Amino acid sequence: MNSFDITASAGDAQSPALIADDSPLLWSALAAASNPRVCVIADNAGRELLPDLVLVDHLLTSGPAAEAVLYVKPSPYYVSDATTTDVLATVDRLRVAPGQEAGRIGRRLWQAMNGGTLMVRTHEFFCAPLPFHDMPADLRAELSGATMTISKGDLNYRRLVGDQLWDATTPFAERVRHFPSPVAALRTLKSDVVVGLDAPVVAGLDTTGEPWRTSGKYGLIQAYAGT
Template sequence: MLGAPRMDSLPPALTLEDEESFAWRVFHQRHPELIRRLNCAHPYGPEQREALSALVEESRYGVIAGLPEDAPDRALWQEWDLGHVGTPWKKALFLWAESYFYRRLLEAVGYFAPGAWNGVDPFAPFKTAELRSPTLDVDFAWLNDMPSSADPQASFDAALSASLYGNRADLGFRLTAAGTSSSHERLVADDSLQLWQFLTDYAPVRMTFVLDNGGRELLSDLILADHLLVTGLASEVVLHTKPFPYYVSDATTADVGDCLRRLTEMSGEPGAAGRRIHQAAADGRMRIRTHPFHCAPLSFHHLPKDLADDLGAGATIFKGDLNYGRIVGDCAWDPTRPFHTAASYLPGPAAVLRTLKSDVIVGLSPGCVRDLNNRDADWRVNGNHALVQAALDPRGATGVA
């Protein structure tokens, strides 16, 4: 375990008790709607439907039940429990509770049990529908107008912005051959220049992506990975996926394969990027890895040594809200707390690309916070804002020259 913060040094942790909170809405509004959609998407029988309904009821009003005796990861979850099992859900830490909800969801649909539903991704219909969208080819045609190699910083900026905004349908509007100034105007924090300078100073760097969503976002992550390899900024790229389906759209190894096939089907430069990444995998310059801890309900302060060593072998780009909360801690932080302070314990240089869809945030200027609070009461959670934040001290990273 890395340098876990002293509990008396942390602000209040986010829980499910406050009925005005984002966390409460997730459990009382988002989760019931998710279960409705799952029942519509799959021919589940009475056993699965009753188990899903019972899970929603328990997680809103009941006491946290443990995993079955024969659950393959029961011992891990006993280690990760933090004393929550047997206590009311509403008292649980939000990060822990939401992670455990998705683990219990897989149990409810028989994902780990022998039988017809063993290993069947309950979220696959949603992911497949996104990849089948007839607008995908148009949405990614911007890559044909990528800034030329004569302006390497502009082309890097476009690829980085693609990875940041890749889950938004208006990506083509944001990214143009003229540059990405319009997208940067929406950033509440922007360390992209520091990331560019770090990569050019230390290239080639072993780059790890701790992925977030599949679908459009993963397609854009693959484009950024290709760009880093083609330009020589990266010596190799490692993609860290979830070990099993999680948080609806989180990327698994199967999702990487699906997205790579979809990318290679596109015409022009998107298809060429897909073929290059496929060849990079064959050559060993692009690797896919996973780890049980990627589905743990704990912050990255608790990284096991083998995963910490892997992430410390170069620089890491963490994607999305969940990874952000796991880096800084799922607490009611002062939003002006410096990000590099919150992330200083990580085993190597790191950057985060995130659209804001949950409460936790640090690293903003007081003026920015004041302006956002005045203009948009839901700015932390409505997905209308984004950030690029970095903590790029190269010391101790073995894959940084």
């Protein structure tokens, strides 16, 4: 895990400052696999779904994924939650966007959906008030075939590691070994739940006196590639 300079990063208002970055582990796990299959568990629609789709496009074109599965909710658990309708509408909007690159991404995603390399799926469990530890057998079987599952957003993070006030230095791997595939979390901190941080990072953040766990100013990329 990379070290983190509080003073250098805390003032960046453009994007959350990373306080944990396991992206090398994420990319190396995908690079080591033959025909990797990546599952992405989305969170919100709108401007959050856009970068999720750009990530999926990157994984399928410039990145190592041979197949991607985007999981969304069957209906909004919260008003902003992404559904299949949101995905289709967003891709369709990208296809006709005035920017050339946006249009190319939209057309590639559309082709991937029609060609079977991108699948959009849902499951009623994503609207259940339960941690991922308690996911049903059919969904567990689906995800078990993934080279890597990427969990997006704050709520999915809490469902992944367990929605309790863990010691922030608790190893990420310790909290996610239950997951049926190797897993990565991409998240902006908006709640008190966090694990997998280095002790000096936690100490530095605590000395700022700010509510760093809930301010939305900090983000993390954490990954567990399995044993």
